[in-house]
Amino acid sequence: GATVPLAGKIVAISAGGTREPLDPVRYLGNRSSGRQGIALAKAALAAGATVRFIAAHMDVPAPAGVELSTASTARQLQVAVTEAARGADALIMSAAVADFRPAEYVDSKIKKSDDHADPVITLVRNPDILATLVADRTAAGSAGELPPLIVGFAAETGDAEAGVLEYGAAKLKRKGCEMLVVNEVGENLTFGTDENSVTILFADGAAAVHASGSKDEVAASVIDAVGRALAPARR
Numbered sequence: 001g002a003t004v005p006l007a008g009k010i011v012a013i014s015a016g017g018t019r020e021p022l023d024p025v026r027y028l029g030n031r032s033s034g035r036q037g038i039a040l041a042k043a044a045l046a047a048g049a050t051v052r053f054i055a056a057h058m059d060v061p062a063p064a065g066v067e068l069s070t071a072s073t074a075r076q077l078q079v080a081v082t083e084a085a086r087g088a089d090a091l092i093m094s095a096a097v098a099d100f101r102p103a104e105y106v107d108s109k110i111k112k113s114d115d116h117a118d119p120v121i122t123l124v125r126n127p128d129i130l131a132t133l134v135a136d137r138t139a140a141g142s143a144g145e146l147p148p149l150i151v152g153f154a155a156e157t158g159d160a161e162a163g164v165l166e167y168g169a170a171k172l173k174r175k176g177c178e179m180l181v182v183n184e185v186g187e188n189l190t191f192g193t194d195e196n197s198v199t200i201l202f203a204d205g206a207a208a209v210h211a212s213g214s215k216d217e218v219a220a221s222v223i224d225a226v227g228r229a230l231a232p233a234r235r
């Protein structure tokens, strides 16, 4: 029925920001609060889905009613997301995953050196969780286990709306997922706030959908698009 478009469906949602440790007391992190992921989980639950919620670091607790798993670093999140994605109908990657991590972890607190030399932190690339899942899905043998619908988020900084969307379209192609939710971020935009403004892009060429308002309103639009994409009529 129209009120439970995701009844019987399993939706995996990642949320929050990863942290990459430098030493026992320091990490590289980001401003993701987890709020958009929580709003997505609530909307998916309201639509009748079973929700597997993979939480990285969040400012607010995970919502009630989800199957919860947690992760701290990008590599831990990759393990948890891959497990949650198996057998799910859709995966929504709203987590802000660190693209880089310190090349080495120092297991005691890094000290100021006596010669006043500036410390240098070397970074190495983290795996791209989303792109890896898309690639694994296409590889022989795993078809049917990984979600047919994978939704990415793209947080872009920039002020020219057109440029942001062009970049989003290129990213959708590059990542190979079915949907990409593009939003503009900055210190005072999106991260940590309750408002959001996004454009949902579709790999199948369907017209882009704009949604703005509270993170709950944006989540409702994303979950609506997920419901329509999973509806038998479209397959």
Ligand code: C5P
Pocket: 074, 093, 094, 095, 096, 097, 098, 099, 126, 127, 128, 129, 130, 131, 151, 152, 153, 154, 155
């Ligand atoms: O390339 P970019 O980081 O902008 O892509 C954002 C999307 O890719 C988000 O859905 C994010 O969760 C996902 N991502 C990922 N693994 C990374 C970086 C981003 O799955 N290492």
